[in-house]
Amino acid sequence: MNPSPPPAPRPPILRVEDLRVAFDTRDGVVQAVDGVSWSVAPGRTLGIVGESGSGKTVAATTAMGLVHGARVRTSGRVLLEGEDLLAASPERLRRLRGAAIAMVFQDPLSALHPLMRVGTQIAEALRAHRAGMSAAAARERAVELLEQVAIPNARQRVDAYPHELSGGMRQRAMIAMALANEPRVLIADEPTTALDVTVQRQILALLRRLRDELGMAMVLITHDLGVVAETADEVAVMYAGRIVEQAPAAELFAAPQHPYTWGLLRSMPRLDAPAGAALVPIPGRPPSLVHPPSGCRFHPRCPYVRDRHRSVDPALEPLAGAPQHRVACLLSETERAAIWARIAAGEPVAGATEDRPV
Amino acid sequence: MSDPRQPLAAVEQLVKRFPLTRGVVFRRRLGEVPAVDGVTLEVLEGESLGIVGETGSGKSTLARILLNLLEPTSGVVRWRGEDVTHARGAQLAELRRTRQLVFQDPAGSLNPRKTVGAAIADPFAIQGLLPERAARARRVAELLEQVGLDAALANRYPHELSGGMRQRVGIARAIALRPELLVADEPVSALDVSIQAQILTLLRELRRELGLTLVLIAHDLAVVRHMCERIAVMHDGKLIEVGPVEELFRAPREPYTRELLAAVPRIPGPVFRGPPAPPGPPAQSSSSST
Numbered sequence A: 001m002n003p004s005p006p007p008a009p010r011p012p013i014l015r016v017e018d019l020r021v022a023f024d025t026r027d028g029v030v031q032a033v034d035g036v037s038w039s040v041a042p043g044r045t046l047g048i049v050g051e052s053g054s055g056k057t058v059a060a061t062t063a064m065g066l067v068h069g070a071r072v073r074t075s076g077r078v079l080l081e082g083e084d085l086l087a088a089s090p091e092r093l094r095r096l097r098g099a100a101i102a103m104v105f106q107d108p109l110s111a112l113h114p115l116m117r118v119g120t121q122i123a124e125a126l127r128a129h130r131a132g133m134s135a136a137a138a139r140e141r142a143v144e145l146l147e148q149v150a151i152p153n154a155r156q157r158v159d160a161y162p163h164e165l166s167g168g169m170r171q172r173a174m175i176a177m178a179l180a181n182e183p184r185v186l187i188a189d190e191p192t193t194a195l196d197v198t199v200q201r202q203i204l205a206l207l208r209r210l211r212d213e214l215g216m217a218m219v220l221i222t223h224d225l226g227v228v229a230e231t232a233d234e235v236a237v238m239y240a241g242r243i244v245e246q247a248p249a250a251e252l253f254a255a256p257q258h259p260y261t262w263g264l265l266r267s268m269p270r271l272d273a274p275a276g277a278a279l280v281p282i283p284g285r286p287p288s289l290v291h292p293p294s295g296c297r298f299h300p301r302c303p304y305v306r307d308r309h310r311s312v313d314p315a316l317e318p319l320a321g322a323p324q325h326r327v328a329c330l331l332s333e334t335e336r337a338a339i340w341a342r343i344a345a346g347e348p349v350a351g352a353t354e355d356r357p358v
Numbered sequence B: 001m002s003d004p005r006q007p008l009a010a011v012e013q014l015v016k017r018f019p020l021t022r023g024v025v026f027r028r029r030l031g032e033v034p035a036v037d038g039v040t041l042e043v044l045e046g047e048s049l050g051i052v053g054e055t056g057s058g059k060s061t062l063a064r065i066l067l068n069l070l071e072p073t074s075g076v077v078r079w080r081g082e083d084v085t086h087a088r089g090a091q092l093a094e095l096r097r098t099r100q101l102v103f104q105d106p107a108g109s110l111n112p113r114k115t116v117g118a119a120i121a122d123p124f125a126i127q128g129l130l131p132e133r134a135a136r137a138r139r140v141a142e143l144l145e146q147v148g149l150d151a152a153l154a155n156r157y158p159h160e161l162s163g164g165m166r167q168r169v170g171i172a173r174a175i176a177l178r179p180e181l182l183v184a185d186e187p188v189s190a191l192d193v194s195i196q197a198q199i200l201t202l203l204r205e206l207r208r209e210l211g212l213t214l215v216l217i218a219h220d221l222a223v224v225r226h227m228c229e230r231i232a233v234m235h236d237g238k239l240i241e242v243g244p245v246e247e248l249f250r251a252p253r254e255p256y257t258r259e260l261l262a263a264v265p266r267i268p269g270p271v272f273r274g275p276p277a278p279p280g281p282p283a284q285s286s287s288s289s290t
Helices: A056-063 A090-096 A118-129 A135-148 A167-179 A197-214 A225-231 A249-254 A259-267 A333-345 B059-066 B089-098 B116-127 B133-146 B151-155 B163-175 B193-210 B221-227 B245-250 B255-262
Strands: A014-025 A028-040 A045-049 A072-080 A101-104 A185-189 A217-222 A234-239 A242-248 B007-022 B028-044 B048-052 B074-079 B099-102 B181-185 B213-218 B230-235 B238-244
Touching: A014 A056, A028 A045, A028 A056, A028 A072, A028 A217, A028 A234, A028 A242, A045 A056, A045 A225, A056 A072, A056 A101, A056 A185, A056 A217, A101 A167, A118 A135, A118 A167, A135 A167, A167 A197, A185 A197, A197 A217, A197 A225, A197 B255, A217 A225, A225 A249, A234 A249, A234 A259, A242 A249, A242 A259, A259 A333, A259 B193, B007 B059, B007 B213, B028 B059, B028 B213, B028 B230, B028 B238, B048 B059, B048 B221, B059 B181, B059 B213, B089 B099, B089 B116, B099 B163, B116 B133, B116 B151, B116 B163, B133 B151, B133 B163, B163 B193, B181 B193, B193 B213, B193 B221, B213 B221, B221 B245, B230 B245, B230 B255, B238 B245, B238 B255
Parallel strands: A045 A217, A045 A234, A101 A185, A185 A217, B048 B213, B048 B230, B099 B181, B181 B213
Antiparallel strands: A014 A028, A014 A072, A234 A242, B007 B028, B007 B074, B230 B238
């Protein structure tokens, strides 16, 4: 984790405000993102954590203007340096994408053109935003970019086809392409999920270095709390289309507040756990987004559910002593502190349902 | 460390090379790629052995040879001491029954046009067991419940189930014939974190209940540490280090193992002291808590 310097000195460059995204499907309206707000400042990384269907990717791709169509309904605002991307024309979006805001995907093989040389693709990205750039200059810049992402023998590799590169090298090539026009915001969606751990480590280090060198704002979307811990300054945990907890990374791991965050932490096997410690899975599975549960959306899976939680919908609210740490949970702060203390000590929690090692 | 347990399965000096070809119509043989390169390894009866390594390390190829699903280029595969490298006919059928594989992608390993019940009953049909419909249906219901699914799911199709449920069906199918050895190849890497924990917990429970020997192939070292007693590290087709899990994690001998361990992202915050796991099969000795 990065030692977080005192409160972000720079104002956010990208701000998502009360974003809602719904899809009309045969089964009904899927509310994929339901009132999500976050922001990220230059040189900082926001980690968005969640499982499949939590809305973490939809929220980010909508911010990029990549989610549209007759069956999609969006509301809210996505402000890039004050300009609302949800209201921008397709032409304007095309100019911003790749230049001001760029994206790195999980699978470089499907994001890169299989029949075009890597260098040609990067050059194309460059020239799309710089009308006057010559082919020779673009190629030269492509080599520089491949060097910047630490691809060995960049001058030769610039003529390689994507299939001739290893998974890690392809991911580097895609990062190089995303960086071609020096974007101010980089959205990385599961950038290391398909990679081996040793390669993952290199790619995360590369992203951190580039963020610092170029002063980019980075949004890192992942299901992996370990990846977030090593890369993000701030973390938002998403569940069923909403943010349920948001905090500076150090704070989130030191004193997590939401039962879902606890569940994720206890579900993960870790190398530093005592030998033979059991995992405590979260019972059940994520809810339908067509008919989300009443009240708190996590209540059907929450071991600490009270009657009231089935009808009252919690808002994301700051903690009394830590305004940057926000949580959407109906338990009181004292109750949560007591439960977390027992969990951390490995003791059973009184009144908890299904909270047992199985 | 001497272990009194007998080797259940073993490979000796195993080599598997795949031809490297170019062209479609005029296939030219350019050479050979060694996927497994001189591996000798024992799987002890009742143990859980983890095989870790990165993409291309040869771990899945090794597992497939161990199960007679691939023939080695050279070397010996043993089952209870007997050379079964070239097993055929009735011997192979019996080996198929006693040794089962759980796949990474449960969707890809289930026939989309067969109900869950039919998929689980398949092994009985293939082995000519439980010819009576009612008896077969009862056993299918029993298996579904054993893996934590509702018996009524027997009439559903794979696409109606979530990824975690499909993996449970894959496991039900694998244990249907009461195998002695279960080989699980990346059984949770396609699943969400909270579902991963459910499946790992199920595999541990089943091991205990059925006295299964487990070979777990995984790239995730934390998963292997959680599940296994011994661990084998593969790199470029070679077995580079093997030993008891805690020993290997505390003091890895090989630089590659150290590199692999160092690359795992660490989660800060408190390390939960418990709860302790329920007792594992024979070799594990942690105390009960349920």
